[in-house]
Amino acid sequence: MRAGGQTTREQALRQIEGGHADAVVVGRAHIANPDLVERWQGGHPENEPRPELFYGPSAEGYTDYPVLEAA
Numbered sequence: 001m002r003a004g005g006q007t008t009r010e011q012a013l014r015q016i017e018g019g020h021a022d023a024v025v026v027g028r029a030h031i032a033n034p035d036l037v038e039r040w041q042g043g044h045p046e047n048e049p050r051p052e053l054f055y056g057p058s059a060e061g062y063t064d065y066p067v068l069e070a071a
């Protein structure tokens with residue numbers, strides 16, 4: 001969708017609300033936040049992705065990011 005930095009909630013909202021897209025594909029933010037939908041819905045802070053673990057040989061960096069604490 002865009003070159004350079006990671007797709008953000010604000011950019012995704014702008015695309016949808018501006019009628020420029022029907023859907024926005026999110027990569028890195030979703031890898032780092034297994035509960036990204038809930039985080040974006042509630043405007044919660046996000047885990048930062050660890051790019052040094054992208055394309056790695058194991059599940060590390062894919063399945064070990066924490067979800068939001070239950071309230």
Ligand SMILES: Cc1cc2nc3c(=O)[nH]c(=O)nc-3n(C[C@H](O)[C@H](O)[C@H](O)COP(=O)(O)O)c2cc1C
Binds near residue numbers: 007027028054055
């Ligand atoms: C670790 C990693 C793996 C990816 N694997 C795929 C893939 O298998 N197929 C694909 O179409 N895009 C893949 N992508 C690209 C993402 O789908 C997305 O286009 C890219 O990360 C840009 O979106 P973002 O700014 O939300 O991260 C991958 C990206 C990353 C960081």
